[in-house]
Amino acid sequence: ESTYPGQDGGFEPVAVADGLDRYAGLRGAEIAGVTGFPCLSFEPETGRPEPTPTLDRVQAAAKAMREAGIDPVVSLPSHTSVSSIPEIARLGGAFGEPGHALTGTTPQHAVDMDLREVPALVYVSEIAQLGTAPSVFGGGFYHRGHARHVIVATPRGRRRAVLHKAPAASIDYYRRFTWVDDGPEATIGDTAVMALRTQIFVTRSRVAVVSGVGTGRPQLDGIYDPVGRRVA
Structure with missing residues (x-):
């Protein structure tokens, strides 16, 4: 098999x-x-x-x-x-x-922070809904990616949350989450940042290539679709 x-x-x-x-x-x-x-x-x-x-x-x-x-x-x-x-x-x-x-x-x-390679990819989404079913927009998740945590940037500071596991039958529209603490109040549209193992070619996400992060001078070098065609 x-x-x-x-x-x-x-x-x-x-x-x-x-x-x-x-x-x-x-x-x-x-x-x-x-x-x-x-x-x-x-x-x-x-x-x-x-x-x-x-x-x-x-x-x-x-x-x-x-x-x-x-x-x-x-x-x-x-x-x-x-x-x-x-x-x-x-x-x-x-x-x-x-x-x-x-x-x-x-x-x-x-799980191993001592590996030679430095993580250099994040999934950037935003708060899609709050209330009884707080969620971020999907489109970039991968079912074997083991996404666990999300950091939300609110106007009053950052707030952490834990992502819910998605069943295999689900479509990647949204991903539910639960707040970890009673941090600053979030609003719909706040930026949500996650780090996970993805497979970009099976997502609906666009890829933003950013240089200069290590020098404190980030610069957007281009935006591409999931198969590598430049769109901006």
């Missing part, structure tokens, strides 16, 4: 030899290596990325390629960061997948 159903593809290890025979003679095609996803996955119990059953399949496929006389390039993606590169090498991989290491938003970054 796949680690993530719906993200299946490729060959089972037992079919690799037949696939090599079938495709090796195609013009314009070169068989170079093997990969699968995800080969590593973060485990809260250990606090680090651990091998998945997909890794076993990738290693079995690599073995079949070697037996066919091909020295494969082995790519072991998912959860690649400075901290996991030695593990990728130990498992026989030559490549990973930068992904969330570029923005410091792997699941491990949420």
Whole structure:
């Protein structure tokens, strides 16, 4: 079975030899290596990325390629960061997948503050409603993002809240929250800031690229849609 159903593809290890025979003679095609996803996955119990059953399949496929006389390039993606590169090498991989290491938003970054990468992505929304069902606008959440907290900027100061978990059947219109304390009163439209692991291409959000944060001189460099097209 796949680690993530719906993200299946490729060959089972037992079919690799037949696939090599079938495709090796195609013009314009070169068989170079093997990969699968995800080969590593973060485990809260250990606090680090651990091998998945997909890794076993990738290693079995690599073995079949070697037996066919091909020295494969082995790519072991998912959860690649400075901290996991030695593990990728130990498992026989030559490549990973930068992904969330570029923005410091792997699941491990949420629990380990000593990783080399610095978190550099936030989800900015606003208060959509208050009263008995306080919520922020959705559109940028990701169901495996594990969003937990939100900071709301009111005219009278900041206020913290805890986000409710969203059931799998929900549509990303809003996300409910509960205030942590009796801070300054918020109003609809106040800015809400969250940090989470997202997948921007499955959201309705636009991406604002900001430089100069580290020097105290933030500058908006551009706004893009979820597939990277500049819109402003």
